[in-house]
Amino acid sequence: MTGRIGWAGLPAQVRAGIEGILGDAVVAAASQPGGFSPGSADRVRLASGRTAFVKAVSADVNTTSAALHRREAGIAAALPDGLPVPAFLGSYDDGTWVALAFTDVDGRHPAEPWVDAELQHVLDTLDRMGRVSLQGSPALPRCEDSLRGAFQGWEKLRKRPLDGLDPWASDSLDTLAGLAQRGLAAVAGTSLVHGDLRTDNILLTGDGAVLVDWPWACTGAPWVDALGVLVNVTSLDPAANPELPLVHHPVFAGVPAGDVDGVLAGYAGYFMDMSRRPEPPGIPALRAFQRKQAEALIAWLRQRLPHTDALTGT
Structure with a gap:
Protein backbone atom coordinates (compact mmCIF):
# COMPACT_ATOMS: atom_id res chain seq x y z
CA MET A 1 0.00 0.00 0.00
CA ASP A 104 9.37 -14.93 11.38
CA VAL A 105 5.95 -16.35 10.48
CA ASP A 106 5.81 -18.83 7.63
CA GLY A 107 2.52 -17.65 6.20
CA ARG A 108 0.79 -15.52 3.61
CA HIS A 109 -1.80 -12.75 3.62
CA PRO A 110 -5.42 -13.62 2.80
CA ALA A 111 -6.45 -13.27 -0.82
CA GLU A 112 -7.87 -9.98 -2.07
CA PRO A 113 -10.81 -10.04 -2.51
CA TRP A 114 -11.43 -12.37 0.40
CA VAL A 115 -12.46 -15.97 -0.21
CA ASP A 116 -14.97 -17.69 2.07
CA ALA A 117 -12.68 -20.41 3.41
CA GLU A 118 -9.99 -17.96 4.48
CA LEU A 119 -12.53 -15.62 6.03
CA GLN A 120 -13.94 -18.51 8.06
CA HIS A 121 -10.39 -19.40 9.13
CA VAL A 122 -9.72 -15.88 10.40
CA LEU A 123 -13.08 -15.51 12.15
CA ASP A 124 -12.48 -18.85 13.91
CA THR A 125 -9.13 -17.52 15.17
CA LEU A 126 -10.75 -14.31 16.41
CA ASP A 127 -13.46 -16.29 18.18
CA ARG A 128 -10.77 -18.24 20.05
CA MET A 129 -8.77 -15.09 20.79
CA GLY A 130 -11.83 -13.46 22.34
CA ARG A 131 -11.85 -16.22 24.96
CA VAL A 132 -8.22 -15.70 26.10
CA SER A 133 -8.08 -14.28 29.61
CA LEU A 134 -6.13 -11.05 30.11
CA GLN A 135 -6.13 -11.48 33.87
CA GLY A 136 -2.76 -10.47 35.29
CA SER A 137 -1.66 -8.82 32.05
CA PRO A 138 -0.56 -5.16 31.97
CA ALA A 139 -3.46 -2.78 31.45
CA LEU A 140 -4.37 -1.78 27.91
CA PRO A 141 -6.54 1.20 27.01
CA ARG A 142 -10.26 0.56 26.74
CA CYS A 143 -11.66 0.56 23.21
CA GLU A 144 -14.37 3.05 24.10
CA ASP A 145 -11.70 5.47 25.31
CA SER A 146 -9.46 4.94 22.29
CA LEU A 147 -12.33 5.47 19.85
CA ARG A 148 -14.11 8.34 21.61
CA GLY A 149 -12.65 11.04 19.37
CA ALA A 150 -12.75 8.88 16.23
CA PHE A 151 -16.47 8.15 16.59
CA GLN A 152 -17.30 11.86 16.51
CA GLY A 153 -16.70 11.94 12.77
CA TRP A 154 -20.34 12.52 11.81
CA GLU A 155 -20.59 15.40 14.27
CA LYS A 156 -17.54 16.96 12.62
CA LEU A 157 -19.07 16.42 9.19
CA ARG A 158 -22.27 18.06 10.40
CA LYS A 159 -20.37 21.12 11.59
CA ARG A 160 -18.11 21.29 8.54
CA PRO A 161 -19.90 19.70 5.56
CA LEU A 162 -17.99 17.75 2.95
CA ASP A 163 -18.59 18.33 -0.74
CA GLY A 164 -19.43 15.10 -2.54
CA LEU A 165 -20.75 13.27 0.52
CA ASP A 166 -23.22 10.51 -0.34
CA PRO A 167 -26.71 12.15 -0.39
CA TRP A 168 -28.20 9.47 1.85
CA ALA A 169 -25.46 10.03 4.43
CA SER A 170 -25.85 13.80 4.14
CA ASP A 171 -29.58 13.46 4.87
CA SER A 172 -28.90 11.06 7.78
CA LEU A 173 -26.22 12.95 9.71
CA ASP A 174 -28.23 13.13 12.95
CA THR A 175 -29.09 9.44 12.81
CA LEU A 176 -25.51 8.42 11.99
CA ALA A 177 -24.07 10.60 14.76
CA GLY A 178 -26.47 9.01 17.25
CA LEU A 179 -25.61 5.54 16.02
CA ALA A 180 -21.91 6.23 16.44
CA GLN A 181 -22.48 7.08 20.10
CA ARG A 182 -24.27 3.78 20.54
CA GLY A 183 -21.33 2.12 18.82
CA LEU A 184 -18.96 3.68 21.31
CA ALA A 185 -20.82 2.00 24.16
CA ALA A 186 -21.07 -1.27 22.20
CA VAL A 187 -17.30 -1.75 21.83
CA ALA A 188 -16.80 -1.91 25.62
CA GLY A 189 -15.61 -5.22 27.05
CA THR A 190 -12.70 -7.11 28.57
CA SER A 191 -11.42 -9.10 25.58
CA LEU A 192 -8.17 -8.35 23.76
CA VAL A 193 -8.84 -6.33 20.60
CA HIS A 194 -6.25 -5.83 17.87
CA GLY A 195 -8.03 -2.73 16.57
CA ASP A 196 -6.72 -2.59 12.99
CA LEU A 197 -7.31 -5.86 11.18
CA ARG A 198 -7.01 -5.99 7.39
CA THR A 199 -5.45 -8.50 5.04
CA ASP A 200 -2.00 -6.93 5.47
CA ASN A 201 -2.13 -7.47 9.26
CA ILE A 202 -3.10 -11.15 9.00
CA LEU A 203 -0.95 -14.12 8.04
CA LEU A 204 -2.47 -17.52 7.23
CA THR A 205 -0.44 -20.54 8.32
CA GLY A 206 -0.98 -24.27 8.51
CA ASP A 207 -1.91 -23.89 12.19
CA GLY A 208 -4.30 -20.96 11.91
CA ALA A 209 -4.25 -17.22 11.42
CA VAL A 210 -1.50 -15.08 12.99
CA LEU A 211 -2.18 -11.41 13.70
CA VAL A 212 0.61 -8.84 13.33
CA ASP A 213 1.07 -5.08 13.92
CA TRP A 214 -0.41 -4.37 17.35
CA PRO A 215 -0.01 -0.62 18.15
CA TRP A 216 -3.79 -0.11 18.44
CA ALA A 217 -4.44 -2.94 20.92
CA CYS A 218 -7.13 -2.30 23.53
CA THR A 219 -9.69 -4.18 25.60
CA GLY A 220 -13.21 -4.39 24.28
CA ALA A 221 -16.06 -6.56 23.04
CA PRO A 222 -14.90 -9.95 21.68
CA TRP A 223 -16.54 -9.37 18.27
CA VAL A 224 -15.03 -5.97 17.43
CA ASP A 225 -12.07 -7.33 15.46
CA ALA A 226 -14.30 -9.76 13.57
CA LEU A 227 -16.52 -6.89 12.47
CA GLY A 228 -13.40 -4.98 11.41
CA VAL A 229 -12.49 -7.90 9.16
CA LEU A 230 -15.94 -7.77 7.56
CA VAL A 231 -15.39 -4.07 6.89
CA ASN A 232 -12.22 -5.05 5.04
CA VAL A 233 -14.16 -7.73 3.14
CA THR A 234 -16.78 -5.30 1.83
CA SER A 235 -14.29 -2.52 1.07
CA LEU A 236 -12.28 -4.87 -1.14
CA ASP A 237 -15.33 -6.32 -2.89
CA PRO A 238 -18.57 -4.30 -3.03
CA ALA A 239 -20.35 -7.44 -4.28
CA ALA A 240 -19.46 -9.40 -1.13
CA ASN A 241 -22.20 -10.23 1.37
CA PRO A 242 -20.84 -9.53 4.87
CA GLU A 243 -24.28 -10.25 6.37
CA LEU A 244 -23.82 -14.02 6.08
CA PRO A 245 -20.99 -14.26 8.66
CA LEU A 246 -22.89 -11.86 10.93
CA VAL A 247 -25.78 -14.30 11.00
CA HIS A 248 -23.95 -17.60 11.01
CA HIS A 249 -20.54 -17.27 12.70
CA PRO A 250 -20.45 -17.87 16.48
CA VAL A 251 -18.14 -14.89 17.08
CA PHE A 252 -21.21 -12.67 16.50
CA ALA A 253 -23.66 -14.77 18.53
CA GLY A 254 -25.95 -12.61 20.64
CA VAL A 255 -24.66 -9.27 19.32
CA PRO A 256 -27.58 -6.84 18.89
CA ALA A 257 -28.05 -5.61 15.33
CA GLY A 258 -28.12 -2.03 16.60
CA ASP A 259 -24.68 -2.46 18.18
CA VAL A 260 -23.30 -3.61 14.84
CA ASP A 261 -24.89 -0.61 13.12
CA GLY A 262 -23.44 1.71 15.75
CA VAL A 263 -19.88 0.49 15.28
CA LEU A 264 -20.21 0.56 11.49
CA ALA A 265 -21.50 4.13 11.71
CA GLY A 266 -18.69 5.15 14.04
CA TYR A 267 -16.02 3.85 11.68
CA ALA A 268 -17.76 5.28 8.61
CA GLY A 269 -17.79 8.77 10.09
CA TYR A 270 -14.18 8.46 11.19
CA PHE A 271 -12.92 7.32 7.79
CA MET A 272 -14.93 9.94 5.91
CA ASP A 273 -13.77 12.78 8.15
CA MET A 274 -10.14 11.65 7.98
CA SER A 275 -10.25 11.24 4.19
CA ARG A 276 -10.50 15.01 3.64
CA ARG A 277 -7.36 15.83 5.61
CA PRO A 278 -3.96 16.43 3.98
CA GLU A 279 -1.86 13.37 3.21
CA PRO A 280 0.44 12.51 6.14
CA PRO A 281 4.17 12.68 5.37
CA GLY A 282 5.45 9.57 3.63
CA ILE A 283 2.03 7.88 3.34
CA PRO A 284 0.52 9.12 0.06
CA ALA A 285 -2.19 6.43 -0.29
CA LEU A 286 -3.80 6.69 3.14
CA ARG A 287 -6.53 9.24 2.45
CA ALA A 288 -7.78 7.42 -0.66
CA PHE A 289 -7.89 4.20 1.35
CA GLN A 290 -9.92 5.91 4.09
CA ARG A 291 -12.38 7.34 1.55
CA LYS A 292 -12.86 3.88 0.04
CA GLN A 293 -13.48 2.41 3.50
CA ALA A 294 -16.02 5.12 4.30
CA GLU A 295 -17.92 4.65 1.05
CA ALA A 296 -18.09 0.87 1.54
CA LEU A 297 -19.43 1.33 5.07
CA ILE A 298 -22.04 3.87 3.97
CA ALA A 299 -23.27 1.46 1.30
CA TRP A 300 -23.49 -1.33 3.88
CA LEU A 301 -25.36 0.89 6.36
CA ARG A 302 -27.84 1.93 3.66
CA GLN A 303 -28.71 -1.75 3.23
CA ARG A 304 -29.01 -2.42 6.96
CA LEU A 305 -30.84 0.58 8.37
CA PRO A 306 -34.18 0.17 6.56
CA HIS A 307 -34.47 -3.20 8.30
CA THR A 308 -33.17 -2.23 11.74
CA ASP A 309 -34.38 0.21 14.35
CA ALA A 310 -30.74 0.62 15.33
CA LEU A 311 -31.30 3.35 17.91
CA THR A 312 -33.63 1.16 19.99
CA GLY A 313 -31.81 -2.14 19.53
CA THR A 314 -34.41 -4.17 17.65
Whole structure:
Protein backbone atom coordinates (compact mmCIF):
# COMPACT_ATOMS: atom_id res chain seq x y z
CA MET A 1 0.00 0.00 0.00
CA THR A 2 2.97 2.28 0.33
CA GLY A 3 6.53 2.48 -0.93
CA ARG A 4 9.06 0.84 1.36
CA ILE A 5 12.69 1.29 2.12
CA GLY A 6 14.55 -1.98 2.40
CA TRP A 7 17.03 -3.42 4.88
CA ALA A 8 19.95 -2.07 2.88
CA GLY A 9 18.45 1.43 3.04
CA LEU A 10 18.53 1.56 6.85
CA PRO A 11 21.39 3.51 8.48
CA ALA A 12 24.35 1.37 9.52
CA GLN A 13 23.77 2.00 13.23
CA VAL A 14 20.17 0.82 12.95
CA ARG A 15 21.20 -2.39 11.18
CA ALA A 16 23.88 -2.96 13.81
CA GLY A 17 21.38 -2.39 16.61
CA ILE A 18 18.95 -4.88 15.11
CA GLU A 19 21.68 -7.48 14.62
CA GLY A 20 22.56 -6.98 18.28
CA ILE A 21 18.99 -7.86 19.23
CA LEU A 22 19.01 -10.90 16.96
CA GLY A 23 22.45 -12.00 18.11
CA ASP A 24 23.63 -12.66 14.58
CA ALA A 25 24.46 -10.97 11.27
CA VAL A 26 21.79 -10.48 8.62
CA VAL A 27 22.96 -12.02 5.35
CA ALA A 28 19.77 -11.63 3.27
CA ALA A 29 16.56 -9.62 3.43
CA ALA A 30 13.31 -9.60 1.49
CA SER A 31 11.11 -6.51 1.73
CA GLN A 32 7.45 -7.22 2.42
CA PRO A 33 4.63 -5.32 0.71
CA GLY A 34 1.46 -3.97 2.28
CA GLY A 35 0.59 -1.61 5.10
CA PHE A 36 0.93 2.13 5.42
CA SER A 37 4.17 2.63 7.33
CA PRO A 38 6.80 4.61 5.40
CA GLY A 39 9.48 2.50 7.05
CA SER A 40 11.01 -0.90 6.31
CA ALA A 41 9.41 -4.33 6.69
CA ASP A 42 11.79 -7.21 5.98
CA ARG A 43 11.98 -10.93 6.44
CA VAL A 44 15.66 -11.46 7.18
CA ARG A 45 17.92 -14.51 7.12
CA LEU A 46 20.77 -14.67 9.58
CA ALA A 47 24.24 -16.19 9.18
CA SER A 48 23.13 -19.11 11.34
CA GLY A 49 20.23 -19.84 8.99
CA ARG A 50 17.60 -18.56 11.38
CA THR A 51 14.99 -16.12 10.13
CA ALA A 52 13.20 -13.14 11.69
CA PHE A 53 10.95 -10.25 10.79
CA VAL A 54 12.18 -6.69 11.27
CA LYS A 55 10.53 -3.33 10.72
CA ALA A 56 11.99 0.14 11.26
CA VAL A 57 10.91 3.74 10.73
CA SER A 58 12.41 7.19 11.17
CA ALA A 59 10.63 9.98 13.04
CA ASP A 60 12.20 12.35 10.51
CA VAL A 61 9.93 10.80 7.86
CA ASN A 62 6.78 10.44 9.98
CA THR A 63 6.64 11.14 13.71
CA THR A 64 3.35 9.29 14.14
CA SER A 65 4.74 6.09 12.63
CA ALA A 66 7.71 6.20 15.02
CA ALA A 67 5.37 6.74 17.95
CA LEU A 68 3.28 3.77 16.85
CA HIS A 69 6.37 1.56 16.68
CA ARG A 70 7.23 2.59 20.25
CA ARG A 71 3.70 1.84 21.39
CA GLU A 72 3.73 -1.53 19.67
CA ALA A 73 7.04 -2.44 21.34
CA GLY A 74 5.46 -1.97 24.77
CA ILE A 75 2.32 -3.89 23.82
CA ALA A 76 4.16 -6.76 22.13
CA ALA A 77 6.40 -7.24 25.16
CA ALA A 78 3.36 -7.45 27.45
CA LEU A 79 0.96 -9.68 25.50
CA PRO A 80 0.20 -12.92 27.35
CA ASP A 81 1.10 -16.37 26.06
CA GLY A 82 -1.38 -18.33 24.02
CA LEU A 83 -2.23 -15.67 21.48
CA PRO A 84 -1.98 -15.95 17.67
CA VAL A 85 0.89 -13.44 17.45
CA PRO A 86 4.59 -13.63 16.52
CA ALA A 87 7.00 -13.66 19.46
CA PHE A 88 8.60 -10.30 20.21
CA LEU A 89 12.42 -10.39 20.13
CA GLY A 90 13.24 -6.81 21.07
CA SER A 91 13.41 -3.21 19.91
CA TYR A 92 15.97 -0.58 18.95
CA ASP A 93 15.35 3.12 19.58
CA ASP A 94 17.93 5.89 19.15
CA GLY A 95 15.43 8.71 19.49
CA THR A 96 14.92 9.02 15.75
CA TRP A 97 14.89 5.51 14.34
CA VAL A 98 12.70 2.88 15.98
CA ALA A 99 12.98 -0.79 14.99
CA LEU A 100 11.16 -3.91 16.17
CA ALA A 101 12.15 -7.56 15.71
CA PHE A 102 9.82 -10.58 15.81
CA THR A 103 9.97 -14.27 15.05
CA ASP A 104 9.37 -14.93 11.38
CA VAL A 105 5.95 -16.35 10.48
CA ASP A 106 5.81 -18.83 7.63
CA GLY A 107 2.52 -17.65 6.20
CA ARG A 108 0.79 -15.52 3.61
CA HIS A 109 -1.80 -12.75 3.62
CA PRO A 110 -5.42 -13.62 2.80
CA ALA A 111 -6.45 -13.27 -0.82
CA GLU A 112 -7.87 -9.98 -2.07
CA PRO A 113 -10.81 -10.04 -2.51
CA TRP A 114 -11.43 -12.37 0.40
CA VAL A 115 -12.46 -15.97 -0.21
CA ASP A 116 -14.97 -17.69 2.07
CA ALA A 117 -12.68 -20.41 3.41
CA GLU A 118 -9.99 -17.96 4.48
CA LEU A 119 -12.53 -15.62 6.03
CA GLN A 120 -13.94 -18.51 8.06
CA HIS A 121 -10.39 -19.40 9.13
CA VAL A 122 -9.72 -15.88 10.40
CA LEU A 123 -13.08 -15.51 12.15
CA ASP A 124 -12.48 -18.85 13.91
CA THR A 125 -9.13 -17.52 15.17
CA LEU A 126 -10.75 -14.31 16.41
CA ASP A 127 -13.46 -16.29 18.18
CA ARG A 128 -10.77 -18.24 20.05
CA MET A 129 -8.77 -15.09 20.79
CA GLY A 130 -11.83 -13.46 22.34
CA ARG A 131 -11.85 -16.22 24.96
CA VAL A 132 -8.22 -15.70 26.10
CA SER A 133 -8.08 -14.28 29.61
CA LEU A 134 -6.13 -11.05 30.11
CA GLN A 135 -6.13 -11.48 33.87
CA GLY A 136 -2.76 -10.47 35.29
CA SER A 137 -1.66 -8.82 32.05
CA PRO A 138 -0.56 -5.16 31.97
CA ALA A 139 -3.46 -2.78 31.45
CA LEU A 140 -4.37 -1.78 27.91
CA PRO A 141 -6.54 1.20 27.01
CA ARG A 142 -10.26 0.56 26.74
CA CYS A 143 -11.66 0.56 23.21
CA GLU A 144 -14.37 3.05 24.10
CA ASP A 145 -11.70 5.47 25.31
CA SER A 146 -9.46 4.94 22.29
CA LEU A 147 -12.33 5.47 19.85
CA ARG A 148 -14.11 8.34 21.61
CA GLY A 149 -12.65 11.04 19.37
CA ALA A 150 -12.75 8.88 16.23
CA PHE A 151 -16.47 8.15 16.59
CA GLN A 152 -17.30 11.86 16.51
CA GLY A 153 -16.70 11.94 12.77
CA TRP A 154 -20.34 12.52 11.81
CA GLU A 155 -20.59 15.40 14.27
CA LYS A 156 -17.54 16.96 12.62
CA LEU A 157 -19.07 16.42 9.19
CA ARG A 158 -22.27 18.06 10.40
CA LYS A 159 -20.37 21.12 11.59
CA ARG A 160 -18.11 21.29 8.54
CA PRO A 161 -19.90 19.70 5.56
CA LEU A 162 -17.99 17.75 2.95
CA ASP A 163 -18.59 18.33 -0.74
CA GLY A 164 -19.43 15.10 -2.54
CA LEU A 165 -20.75 13.27 0.52
CA ASP A 166 -23.22 10.51 -0.34
CA PRO A 167 -26.71 12.15 -0.39
CA TRP A 168 -28.20 9.47 1.85
CA ALA A 169 -25.46 10.03 4.43
CA SER A 170 -25.85 13.80 4.14
CA ASP A 171 -29.58 13.46 4.87
CA SER A 172 -28.90 11.06 7.78
CA LEU A 173 -26.22 12.95 9.71
CA ASP A 174 -28.23 13.13 12.95
CA THR A 175 -29.09 9.44 12.81
CA LEU A 176 -25.51 8.42 11.99
CA ALA A 177 -24.07 10.60 14.76
CA GLY A 178 -26.47 9.01 17.25
CA LEU A 179 -25.61 5.54 16.02
CA ALA A 180 -21.91 6.23 16.44
CA GLN A 181 -22.48 7.08 20.10
CA ARG A 182 -24.27 3.78 20.54
CA GLY A 183 -21.33 2.12 18.82
CA LEU A 184 -18.96 3.68 21.31
CA ALA A 185 -20.82 2.00 24.16
CA ALA A 186 -21.07 -1.27 22.20
CA VAL A 187 -17.30 -1.75 21.83
CA ALA A 188 -16.80 -1.91 25.62
CA GLY A 189 -15.61 -5.22 27.05
CA THR A 190 -12.70 -7.11 28.57
CA SER A 191 -11.42 -9.10 25.58
CA LEU A 192 -8.17 -8.35 23.76
CA VAL A 193 -8.84 -6.33 20.60
CA HIS A 194 -6.25 -5.83 17.87
CA GLY A 195 -8.03 -2.73 16.57
CA ASP A 196 -6.72 -2.59 12.99
CA LEU A 197 -7.31 -5.86 11.18
CA ARG A 198 -7.01 -5.99 7.39
CA THR A 199 -5.45 -8.50 5.04
CA ASP A 200 -2.00 -6.93 5.47
CA ASN A 201 -2.13 -7.47 9.26
CA ILE A 202 -3.10 -11.15 9.00
CA LEU A 203 -0.95 -14.12 8.04
CA LEU A 204 -2.47 -17.52 7.23
CA THR A 205 -0.44 -20.54 8.32
CA GLY A 206 -0.98 -24.27 8.51
CA ASP A 207 -1.91 -23.89 12.19
CA GLY A 208 -4.30 -20.96 11.91
CA ALA A 209 -4.25 -17.22 11.42
CA VAL A 210 -1.50 -15.08 12.99
CA LEU A 211 -2.18 -11.41 13.70
CA VAL A 212 0.61 -8.84 13.33
CA ASP A 213 1.07 -5.08 13.92
CA TRP A 214 -0.41 -4.37 17.35
CA PRO A 215 -0.01 -0.62 18.15
CA TRP A 216 -3.79 -0.11 18.44
CA ALA A 217 -4.44 -2.94 20.92
CA CYS A 218 -7.13 -2.30 23.53
CA THR A 219 -9.69 -4.18 25.60
CA GLY A 220 -13.21 -4.39 24.28
CA ALA A 221 -16.06 -6.56 23.04
CA PRO A 222 -14.90 -9.95 21.68
CA TRP A 223 -16.54 -9.37 18.27
CA VAL A 224 -15.03 -5.97 17.43
CA ASP A 225 -12.07 -7.33 15.46
CA ALA A 226 -14.30 -9.76 13.57
CA LEU A 227 -16.52 -6.89 12.47
CA GLY A 228 -13.40 -4.98 11.41
CA VAL A 229 -12.49 -7.90 9.16
CA LEU A 230 -15.94 -7.77 7.56
CA VAL A 231 -15.39 -4.07 6.89
CA ASN A 232 -12.22 -5.05 5.04
CA VAL A 233 -14.16 -7.73 3.14
CA THR A 234 -16.78 -5.30 1.83
CA SER A 235 -14.29 -2.52 1.07
CA LEU A 236 -12.28 -4.87 -1.14
CA ASP A 237 -15.33 -6.32 -2.89
CA PRO A 238 -18.57 -4.30 -3.03
CA ALA A 239 -20.35 -7.44 -4.28
CA ALA A 240 -19.46 -9.40 -1.13
CA ASN A 241 -22.20 -10.23 1.37
CA PRO A 242 -20.84 -9.53 4.87
CA GLU A 243 -24.28 -10.25 6.37
CA LEU A 244 -23.82 -14.02 6.08
CA PRO A 245 -20.99 -14.26 8.66
CA LEU A 246 -22.89 -11.86 10.93
CA VAL A 247 -25.78 -14.30 11.00
CA HIS A 248 -23.95 -17.60 11.01
CA HIS A 249 -20.54 -17.27 12.70
CA PRO A 250 -20.45 -17.87 16.48
CA VAL A 251 -18.14 -14.89 17.08
CA PHE A 252 -21.21 -12.67 16.50
CA ALA A 253 -23.66 -14.77 18.53
CA GLY A 254 -25.95 -12.61 20.64
CA VAL A 255 -24.66 -9.27 19.32
CA PRO A 256 -27.58 -6.84 18.89
CA ALA A 257 -28.05 -5.61 15.33
CA GLY A 258 -28.12 -2.03 16.60
CA ASP A 259 -24.68 -2.46 18.18
CA VAL A 260 -23.30 -3.61 14.84
CA ASP A 261 -24.89 -0.61 13.12
CA GLY A 262 -23.44 1.71 15.75
CA VAL A 263 -19.88 0.49 15.28
CA LEU A 264 -20.21 0.56 11.49
CA ALA A 265 -21.50 4.13 11.71
CA GLY A 266 -18.69 5.15 14.04
CA TYR A 267 -16.02 3.85 11.68
CA ALA A 268 -17.76 5.28 8.61
CA GLY A 269 -17.79 8.77 10.09
CA TYR A 270 -14.18 8.46 11.19
CA PHE A 271 -12.92 7.32 7.79
CA MET A 272 -14.93 9.94 5.91
CA ASP A 273 -13.77 12.78 8.15
CA MET A 274 -10.14 11.65 7.98
CA SER A 275 -10.25 11.24 4.19
CA ARG A 276 -10.50 15.01 3.64
CA ARG A 277 -7.36 15.83 5.61
CA PRO A 278 -3.96 16.43 3.98
CA GLU A 279 -1.86 13.37 3.21
CA PRO A 280 0.44 12.51 6.14
CA PRO A 281 4.17 12.68 5.37
CA GLY A 282 5.45 9.57 3.63
CA ILE A 283 2.03 7.88 3.34
CA PRO A 284 0.52 9.12 0.06
CA ALA A 285 -2.19 6.43 -0.29
CA LEU A 286 -3.80 6.69 3.14
CA ARG A 287 -6.53 9.24 2.45
CA ALA A 288 -7.78 7.42 -0.66
CA PHE A 289 -7.89 4.20 1.35
CA GLN A 290 -9.92 5.91 4.09
CA ARG A 291 -12.38 7.34 1.55
CA LYS A 292 -12.86 3.88 0.04
CA GLN A 293 -13.48 2.41 3.50
CA ALA A 294 -16.02 5.12 4.30
CA GLU A 295 -17.92 4.65 1.05
CA ALA A 296 -18.09 0.87 1.54
CA LEU A 297 -19.43 1.33 5.07
CA ILE A 298 -22.04 3.87 3.97
CA ALA A 299 -23.27 1.46 1.30
CA TRP A 300 -23.49 -1.33 3.88
CA LEU A 301 -25.36 0.89 6.36
CA ARG A 302 -27.84 1.93 3.66
CA GLN A 303 -28.71 -1.75 3.23
CA ARG A 304 -29.01 -2.42 6.96
CA LEU A 305 -30.84 0.58 8.37
CA PRO A 306 -34.18 0.17 6.56
CA HIS A 307 -34.47 -3.20 8.30
CA THR A 308 -33.17 -2.23 11.74
CA ASP A 309 -34.38 0.21 14.35
CA ALA A 310 -30.74 0.62 15.33
CA LEU A 311 -31.30 3.35 17.91
CA THR A 312 -33.63 1.16 19.99
CA GLY A 313 -31.81 -2.14 19.53
CA THR A 314 -34.41 -4.17 17.65
